[in-house]
Amino acid sequence: MAGHSKWSKIKRQKGATDAKRSKIFTRLIKEITVAVKEGGPDPDGNPRLRLAIQTSKAANMPKDNIERAIKKGEGGEGNYQEVTYEGYATHGVAVYVECLTDNINRTVQNVRTIFNKNHGSLSTNGSLEFIFDRKSVFVIRRGEQPADEEELTLELIDAGADEVEFEEDYITIYGAMEDFGSLQKKVEELPLEVETAELQRIPNTTVEVHDLEALRKILKFIDALEDDDDVQKVYHNLELNEELMAELG
Structure with a gap:
């Protein structure tokens, strides 16, 4: 899995530009709406919705927008x-x-x-x-207090992480698609400041x-x-x- 750090860094740089576009909110609203229609409006019992809300908050979407998107999904709108x-x-x-x-x-x-x-x-x-492997990918903002990298890595591996990469400002966690839930739970428990948490298609070549x-x-x-x-x-x-x-x- 070498080279993931470079991939993630470029994706973050590009994501920072994309986040300036109003279209990012439209996409997140769609994702929330679909998540609610699939699994209901309770994020505690709906992992896809919980992830969509988490991603929306990381993109600085206003709380009112998130709540309206949830109600839209409850009302059966948006047949996506x-x-x-x-x-x-x-x-x-x-x-x-x-x-x-x-x-x-x-x-x-x-x-x-x-x-x-x-x-x-x-x-x-x-x-x-x-060409692409479906992976769970979590990008974590590093806090002011330096993490014990070895101890954190071991905890994350126990939760299903394949690889943990430490950079100056970020920690990137990779795991199998099937381990997304257990990794998300572990990240929430620690707790860590999540910037993005998603399933990505990572190129292996x-x-x-x-x-x-x-x-x-x-x-x-x-x-x-x-x-x-x-x-x-x-x-x-x-x-x-x-x-x-x-x-x-």
Whole structure:
């Protein structure tokens, strides 16, 4: 699982930019609504809703917005379906798109158009399973008091963590998808300041693109997907590093 720290850091940097967009709230409201319809309005008995609320709070969504989204789900509003699309950008970069939509025809048309305009190609669902591993990922803000890294790591491993990475300002915890609940419980018990807690698709192989213009076009493609209202998350296996990102400006 080497290289996860770099992946997480780039994702955090990009997430900080995404959080400035009003669309982030729309996506979180959709997720809360679906979670309530699936498992009810009580976050204590609904892990998906608890996670959605936690993520919303980390994104500084007002409490009133969260409560309205829960009531919306209780009232049966927002008939959203979860759909995914898989394909490739240029240079063989794998792209995995997760959507929540109330109109699949619109969504597939929009996603297909974005792929075509950016010289990408859609593939059949399941074709990228060998590239991405579904992982539980928790990003923790490090407090003023330094944690005993060895002791914390052992506790988290007991709860199902595969790997714990310590950086200056953050701790990133990785675990199997099936261990999300036990890890979430442990993180809440300790307690730790959670910035994000989610299931992510982590690439087990990456693709490097050294041509800056080509890299710019691929990132523009990914941004176009993320800007679509029906798209919740976009994962890719493009190898990103701080030097290239700095050159891109």
